[in-house]
Amino acid sequence: MGSEILKYYSCWFQELFLDSGMNNDLAIFLNVVINCIVLIIAVIIIDFICKKIVVESFKAFSHSTKTTLDDFLVLSNFPKYVAHFVPFAIVWYLIPVIFIEYPVIAKFLLGTIDIGVIVLFVFILRSILRSIRNYLQTKEEFHDKPLQSYVQVLMIFGWGIAIFLIISILTGYSIVSLGTLGAASAILLLIFKDTILGFVASIQVSVNDIVRIGDWITFSTYGADGYVTEINLATVRVQNFDNTYTTIPTYSLIADSFQNWRGMQESKGRRIKRSLWIKQNSVKFLSSEELEELKKIQLIAPYIEHREKEVDRVNTQTEADKNLLINGRNQTNLGVFRKYADAFLHENQAINKDLFLMVRHLAPTDKGLPLEIFCFSYDKNWENYEHIQADIFDHLIAALPYFGLEIFESPTGKDLEKLK
Structure with a gap:
């Protein structure tokens, strides 16, 4: 009954043109053109109304639920894409009626509608996948x-299937x-x-x-x-x-x-690994007077006293001639400084003592003897880490002259001028 009514109204302009004496072919053609214009206007209006109804209804539904997945569906235009199905269905149903006199054109347009529906399904799939991705990224276990x-892999499969279907429709x-x-x-x-x-x-x-x-x-x-x-x-x-x-x-x-x-x-710390380049000709044995002076440095005073007793005991046993410092066992300014640097790091509250900590010599080079500081700072933030590292080396560089040591530095133009 409904299809008969549609056929009647779809031919209304044709009957009117025929009654006015118009040629049958022209009357059919004009009837189809007018029906297409009416259909296009109606579909635009229906599509607008459907989008308003579906989108607003979905928004109201999403606001009433606790989950945020439906909110992401709204943001990804899922309701808008779903609303397009109503105009597609209307056009798909009316095309055979309007183009009943032009079956080839009707078949072509129905194929076009099928292609449009396939593409619409792909857009809906993309909307769903994007919403799921955005929803999962709000979860702690998925944000990284x-x-x-x-999502891109699934979309490739979706477009692949869609392309196969479209090719099947066209061929x-x-x-x-x-x-x-x-x-x-x-x-x-x-x-x-x-x-x-x-x-x-x-x-x-x-x-x-x-x-x-x-x-x-x-x-x-x-x-x-x-x-x-x-x-x-x-x-x-x-x-x-x-x-x-x-x-x-x-x-x-x-x-x-x-x-x-x-x-x-x-981890529990960020590594500090940097060297001080000591001038090798500034390394020397320490005399008793120099050792007494260094005992004023609180961090290493216990070490110097303990080491001094051990050195004296060994030298007495071996009957070393101490008229020359090179004889027997001796302490050096570099060795004492190395112990000072080690003690300084152990006293530093920014250094993690539970991780590896060491002050060591590296192989000598033409730029001097590298004294490497190897430790870990508690703070791993880049800016704070650099401040901690700078503070350590500021102090150690400033402490070197107290031990009679010098930092190697390539000569500048002013240094060369002084030699003239």
């Missing part, structure tokens, strides 16, 4: 996971035939080679927990040194410390070597 990579061939799927798979593998590599890399990065969003990484090959802000299917985005951005191919994270500072950030 490469969710964008998985009339079934997509389930073995030959068609084989050829399509080969083409997809060729076209999406980098995407597939990125997908595999994303899975390995996630499963092996190689990189998380928020990690500080250093990737010298790409000039990256900063925090990971995004991990997607094709690239990893790093915000460098100079506020520039570097994009790294995801596959490079498993193919090349890079440095991840997460271990340091999760």
Whole structure:
């Protein structure tokens, strides 16, 4: 009954034109044109009304629930896409009626509507996936996971299926035939080679927990040194410390070597490893008078006294001739300073004594004898860490003259002028 009424009203203008004596073909053509104009206007109005009703209803529903997933669905235009189904259904139902005299055009338009519905399904899928991603990123256990990579993979599959269906509609061939799927798979593998590599890399990065969003990484090959802000299917985005951005191919994270500072950030301390370059000709044996003077330094006074007793005992046993300092056992200004630096680090409240702590010599070079400070600071924040490190070396450099030691420094122009 309904279809009969639609046919009657769809031919109303045609009957009117025929009654006025118009040619039948022209009357049919004009009737179709007028019906199309009316349909377009009606569909625009219906689409506007449906969007208003569905979107506002969904907003009201999302406000009444405790979960935030529906709020993300609203932000991703999910209700708006769903509302488009009503106009599509109306057009799909009315096209055969309006173009009853033009079956070829009707078939073409119905195919176009089918393609539009497929694309609309893909947009709805994208909206759902984005909403799920944004929702999961609000959870503590997911905020550092490469969710964008998985969303992109699912979208590729969604678009792949959509393209197959559209090709099937346009060509009339079934997509389930073995030959068609084989050829399509080969083409997809060729076209999406980098995407597939990125997908595999994303899975390995996630499963092996190689990189998380928020990690500080250093990737010298790409000039990256900063925090990971995004991990997607094709690239990893790093915000460098100079506020520039570097994009790294995801596959490079498993193919090349890079440095991840997460271990340091999760540990109990951040390493300080730096050397003082001592002039070797400033190293000397200490006389009794010089040792007495150094005993005034409170941090090492107990060590000097204990060491002095041990040296005297050994020298007495070996009957060493102490008219020359080189004979027997002796203390050196560098050895005493090394013990001073060690004691200073143990007294420093910013240094974690539960982690490795050492003051050691490295192999001598043409720039002097490196005295390396190796310890860990409690504070791992970069700015505070640098302040702690600077304070330590400020003090040690200033303390060197008290031990008769000098820092190596390449001569400047003024130094050379003094030699003239």
